[in-house]
Amino acid sequence: MVQYLGLHETIDLHELLTFKSLCLTKSTTMSALVQDEELKTILANDAAAGQQHIEQLQKFITNREAQ
Template identity: 60%
Template structure:
């Protein structure tokens, strides 16, 4: 992987980060409203996956900003 992202790549990474934050919020909120245990388990798994993706994107963007 290259050390530097282009401006358009950085903007796209920010867009993905925003989308993942919305997904995390929605899954977390809906898991509290769901009554079906299987659905709750799926939503809980989605929350964990989204948290991991958000962390990876934040690390990528933080390292990018440190290199600038």
């Protein structure tokens, strides 16, 4: 059975995907400028988590088959 997202759900997912992409870009960019090792670690962990979140959101948009 194929399930389709509603228009508002698709728009919400795109907004979340845009926000998470911006957060990932900011974490990656700032980690190159930071000198404190603890803060670098925090930003690296945030970037890794952000990448996973983006992949999950992309699956919601592209995978429309029922689980």
